[in-house]
Amino acid sequence: MKLLAAAALATSALTGTAQAATKIPVTFESDGETIVGDLYLPDDYEEGDRLSAVVVTGAWMTVRQQMAGRYAAELADRGYAALAFDFRNWGESGGTRRQFEDPQSKIADIEAAAKFLASRPETDEERIGGLGICASAGYMVTASLTSSVIRSVSLVAPWLHDTSILADIYGGDDGMDALVRLGDEAGQAYAMTGQQTFVPAASMTDANAIMYQAPYYTEADRGMIADWRNEADPGFWRGWLTFNAIEAAPLLKQPFLMVHSESAAIPEGAHRFFDLVPAQKTELWLEAVTQFDFYDQQGPVTTAADAVARHFGETL
Template identity: 45%
Template sequence: MFERAVGCQRGDLSRSGPLRRSFVVPVCEQVGFAGETGKLAGHLFLPDADEAAPVAAVVVAGTWTSVKEQMADRYAEELARRGFAALSFDFTGYGESDGVPRDYESPALKVRDLRAAADFLATHPAVGEGELGVLGVCAGAMYASAFAAEESRVRSLALVAPWLHDRRICEENYGGPEGIEAKKAAAAAARRRYEVSGEVVYVPVVSGSDPDAAMPFAIDFYLTPERGGIPQWPNRYAVMAWSEWLDFDAVAIAPRVTAPTLLVHSEDAAIPDGARRFHAGLAGPRAFLWTEGDQFDFYDQPRQVGLAAGAAAEHFARTL
């Protein structure tokens, strides 16, 4: 069962500029579907309201801590312009979706949410039977890959500016073994506090002044309202999530991914070494498109989004 209403209340995508020259004007439906612990809220972008024939579907997973309006909507809309039914949604505990604790980054739960999204698409009359792709942006690439590794329905995978880490990469990015153990100790303390009192300890996701922030940098995309610093996103990270995040090994997933996989990345984006090692380990057909731009350009800048969305659409057209 699903609920839908035509006309999404989503972020302003008009600033995508040249991207809007594309092929068709998509229709966006507000949808709700069952997750593991409650209702998940999404936007389903369709290529044509009057299209009679079902089309291939793609689930879009945005980066960690994000809501659908920050980057997933943008990619879903661009895929719909290119002929696909594309679903962006808020993961459990984020945005408009149900779930507590709020803003808790659980890779395992996000993979289960992707399965719920696939179940929803399988019931939708606009979607062709058995035709499912998944696109992951940044850390969404980890969740999309884990889902593809265990779900035969995923026939094609595209990863944009993928953050794909293992223990070595975590040590390089989070202060070595000592830094990781400190974060895991803080997570354990926060978990005990939550279990006793129900209180969630949060730090900012992004901050140029708080050293405890998940990303202790003044990142323009997240701090600028005209980009990703939107009202739907509270800029908070549940400290007790650190252990699960740091223990997740995305590079080790690659040998279990048999679906044709495209990676789109840049040497100036996040951890290209992790993307290279993941790509080398893939069990199925694989392709790598190297381009230019920093990590956050791939979230909303016309040149990078247009190139990545176009390459992903071509990949899905060949493999779905």
């Protein structure tokens, strides 16, 4: 089912603001690493209540206080328990190779997070969902294929790619080969010396940044927060360029919602993914909403969070 919404609809909230949520610091283990997170609960939560719960993950190279925490708070404000966490190697979580974007370890961390969330006394283990935002959308759907507890999936502004889409983005086969070589050189140096090489994750002026001239991350009143370290290990390129998020689509069995915009990142990949999903599915397309607007702008966030809350309310 396909739904369309104008940007003006974003001003209509179903509930109050996200500040109403209660936040509890938590830790859990994933492959021997300590993962640090925040469990968001409705402000009116009472001990003994067992809520539907959602694991929330954000864009690549981010920490839980950015878009993952924002959406977790929004969902708690709508009656859910919601977990945002730092992936291993990022933020306050463990891991020795810092600032390293590794799809496979992030997929494993999502599975561990879902199991942890299902074990909490505040949650109903039979009603656990997963919400992936931007690049973690591919990680979320892949984790959902093997997770024993994720019963429903939502994606907001999903970055969903395969090799052909990445070739268009990164300058064809030659451009991708150059990035792989760059990453392999960094990886080889790390293996030999134990020392990492870092480049800026985002910059308006440094063309070596992974995200060059990107808003949100370069704005102090948005994503450039004190909890976020603006660096990345370029050794990630091979793992990122060979990860295929779209191949998970035909295998997805859980009820599925996607919220996106033609003005956001790679809508072609989102359309291709959605068409391949065999399960119960709904898509909501917002007009003239950019990728970064989905992260923190009140209108798009409210509209997306309302849709996600409805989806989980109907499927968990």
